[in-house]
Amino acid sequence: MRPLALAILVATVPADAQSQQPMSVIDWLQDNPAESVALRPGEPPVADDARSPEVAVRPLDAAQAAVGLVPSSVTGFPETLWRGARTETLTRLIEEAPTTGHPALQALLYSLLLTEALPADDPARAEALLLARVDKLLEMGAIDPGQALMDQAGPLRSPAIFDRWARTAFLLGNEDQVCRMLAQARHLSPGYDLSIFCTARAGDLSAATVQFDAAIALSLLPPEIEAPLDRFLHPELFDGAEPLPVPRNPSPLLFRIYEAVGEPLPTASLPRAFAVADLRDIAGWKAQLDAAERLARTGALTPNTLLGLYTDRLPAASGGVWDRVAALQRFETALGTGSPDAVAKTLPAVWSQMRAVGLDVVFAELFAADLARIALPEGPAARVARQVALISDDYESLARGLTPADDTEAFWLALAAGEPSRATPPNEVSAAVAAGFAEGKDLPRGLSRDRLGEAVLRAMVLFDRGARGNLADLTDALIIFRALGLEDTARRASLQLLVRLETET
Numbered sequence: 001m002r003p004l005a006l007a008i009l010v011a012t013v014p015a016d017a018q019s020q021q022p023m024s025v026i027d028w029l030q031d032n033p034a035e036s037v038a039l040r041p042g043e044p045p046v047a048d049d050a051r052s053p054e055v056a057v058r059p060l061d062a063a064q065a066a067v068g069l070v071p072s073s074v075t076g077f078p079e080t081l082w083r084g085a086r087t088e089t090l091t092r093l094i095e096e097a098p099t100t101g102h103p104a105l106q107a108l109l110y111s112l113l114l115t116e117a118l119p120a121d122d123p124a125r126a127e128a129l130l131l132a133r134v135d136k137l138l139e140m141g142a143i144d145p146g147q148a149l150m151d152q153a154g155p156l157r158s159p160a161i162f163d164r165w166a167r168t169a170f171l172l173g174n175e176d177q178v179c180r181m182l183a184q185a186r187h188l189s190p191g192y193d194l195s196i197f198c199t200a201r202a203g204d205l206s207a208a209t210v211q212f213d214a215a216i217a218l219s220l221l222p223p224e225i226e227a228p229l230d231r232f233l234h235p236e237l238f239d240g241a242e243p244l245p246v247p248r249n250p251s252p253l254l255f256r257i258y259e260a261v262g263e264p265l266p267t268a269s270l271p272r273a274f275a276v277a278d279l280r281d282i283a284g285w286k287a288q289l290d291a292a293e294r295l296a297r298t299g300a301l302t303p304n305t306l307l308g309l310y311t312d313r314l315p316a317a318s319g320g321v322w323d324r325v326a327a328l329q330r331f332e333t334a335l336g337t338g339s340p341d342a343v344a345k346t347l348p349a350v351w352s353q354m355r356a357v358g359l360d361v362v363f364a365e366l367f368a369a370d371l372a373r374i375a376l377p378e379g380p381a382a383r384v385a386r387q388v389a390l391i392s393d394d395y396e397s398l399a400r401g402l403t404p405a406d407d408t409e410a411f412w413l414a415l416a417a418g419e420p421s422r423a424t425p426p427n428e429v430s431a432a433v434a435a436g437f438a439e440g441k442d443l444p445r446g447l448s449r450d451r452l453g454e455a456v457l458r459a460m461v462l463f464d465r466g467a468r469g470n471l472a473d474l475t476d477a478l479i480i481f482r483a484l485g486l487e488d489t490a491r492r493a494s495l496q497l498l499v500r501l502e503t504e505t
Contacts, residue, residue: 067130068116069148075115078452082117085454087125091132093457098464099140099298103361104492105460106140106299112456113137114145127158134164141272141300143168155181162188170252171276175201192220193229194253200233209233225254231261267291272298285313289321297358303365324353335370343374344381351384355503361391361496368392372401383409387503390416391496408502415494418487429501432471433494436478443483444476455484467497 066072066079082090097109113133120126130153137146147168155165162185169178179198182189189195192215200208212233215221221229224247231238244263247254255274258265267274268290277283278291279301292309295301311329315322327350334342354363368388376382383405389398390412399416402409407426414423415433425431447455459480466474481490 066116066118067149067152069114069145069152070111071116075111077111077115077117079116079118081112081115081453082120082129083453084448084451087120087128089454090129090457093454093461094132094136097136097457097460099136100358102464102467102493102496103299104489104496105463108456108486108489109136109140109460110142110145110299112453114149117453127161131160131164138164138168138273139271140298141275141295142298143171143273143276143300147172156185156188159188159190163190166190166194167252168273170256171273173256173277173280175256191222193222193225196229197232197253197257205233224250225257228254228257228261232257235261272300285309285316286321289325293321293357293359296362303362306359306362307366324350324357327353331367335367335374338374340374340376343371344376344379347371347376347381347384351388355500360388360500360503364388364392368398369394372398378405387499391492391499393492395492395495412495412498415491415498418491428471429474430498432466432474433478433498435475436490436494437482441479441483443480447480449484452484455480456486459484459486463493 072079072081094113098105099109100106113136120129130149134146134149137143137149147165150161150165150168153161155162162181166178166182169175175197178194179201182194182198186195192211196208196211196215199211212221212229216226228244231241231244238261244258244261246265247258250258250265250270252274255265255270255277259277267278267287272294275291275294278287279295283291289309292301292306296303296306307328310325311332314329315325318326327346331343331346331350334346351360351363354360369392371385372389374385376385386402386405386409389395389402392398395416399413402413404410404413407424408430411420411423411426411430411434414420415437418437420430420434420437425434443449443455447458449455459477462473462480463477466472466477478490478494481487481493
């Protein structure tokens with residue numbers, strides 16, 4: 001696995017949250033690098049369903065290989081995760097699953113997308129689910145694992161897989177790898193522009209020019225790529241020319257062509273996956289910071305990598321990201337001194353900065369444990385410290401050492417212990433959460449443990465709707481999580497939601 005990787009926290013299946021700590025998938029992947037192993041030509045690439053009336057036939061002795069980067073022994077999900085559900089249902093739910101706003105659910109989503117799962121019997125349905133998994137990873141900016149999944153399935157298996165594989169390779173700066181792969185299967189090229197680009201990269205500019213002229217004459221190129229590709233092929237003809245117009249929705253290939261002709265495109269307005277390009281050393285520090293924050297919000301960048309960028313040097317200006325950098329550096333310095341007064345002076349400011357851009361949970365992952373060792377005087381900083389503890393990975397153990405300041409915090413601490421009924425819910429949202437933790441609840445009608453992947457995805461979608469105001473959906477989501485053994489996810493997601501709602505008021 002490449003160094004640029006995602007901070008994925010695996011949601012484990014065992015019901016007892018006290019006996020399980022979330023495991024970092026990226027840590028596991030770094031210790032167990034993913035190998036690019038292509039499946040045999042006739043092998044379907046990913047897990048799917050068995051409930052559908054569609055019937056596929058295969059020899060009884062046909063071998064099946066699970067597709068995923070993390071074994072089920074690590075994630076806790078069985079290899080039959082996707083079985084029993086219709087492919088159309090699964091792909092729709094994967095598309096609808098929230099990618100921002102709920103870090104605990106993002107961790108669970110990564111676990112679902114990356115766990116090893118048996119492929120479906122029908123290759124077409126299996127490929128559809130693989131592409132849905134890959135597309136969701138790319139939406140979250142998790143380029144490396146997305147490409148690793150396709151490497152495992154075989155990039156040359158179909159035009160659709162190769163197209164996505166090539167896009168991720170361009171975003172990672174692996175143009176030569178794309179062209180080498182294309183040379184093995186020209187028929188998989190998604191367009192003439194890629195063929196022309198690769199011919200030029202191979203050093204045959206004459207042949208590339210002939211192909212380009214023919215493609216122009218036959219109107220075979222997308223209009224937005226004609227001028228940039230012309231400049232790429234004939235740079236000597238455009239010395240002193242006006243800059244190219246900025247494309248609205250560039251492909252990764254077009255993005256790289258703009259970079260090659262000396263007109264790199266800003267990534268802030270592009271899909272999150274493009275932010276990976278700004279993490280390279282050739283990008284300016286502000287561009288790196290902006291990109292890192294975008295990726296950290298979806299768990300596609302580790303908190304420690306973000307911290308490394310924040311503390312790389314002194315802020316160059318004020319406002320926006322520079323204020324966050326300054327606030328975090330002041331807080332980290334204060335925390336290093338161990339002085340309660342110094343921490344109390346700097347914590348509220350950095351908390352406000354990080355919370356404003358959706359990085360509060362990232363902040364908690366970085367500093368909750370060290371902050372818990374500081375005996376802060378009661379006041380705004382102490383309240384922030386309790387909130388930081390409760391949205392961190394170690395919420396349960398840290399909560400045992402906290403004393404609530406009011407009824408709201410009393411409910412949070414009871415929830416952290418998995419017993420919200422011990423306290424009175426301070427508001428309607430808390431009451432909906434408490435109802436989700438009532439004993440004796442089972443899966444709602446229409447869901448089944450035999451369709452585990454579908455059930456988990458539905459719970460994620462319901463939780464997101466509930467967080468937006470439909471409190472019945474919030475309760476149902478928590479009931480589903482807990483019925484499936486995802487107790488830790490239910491607690492973490494609820495605490496993160498309640499703390500965020502409290503700090504927004």
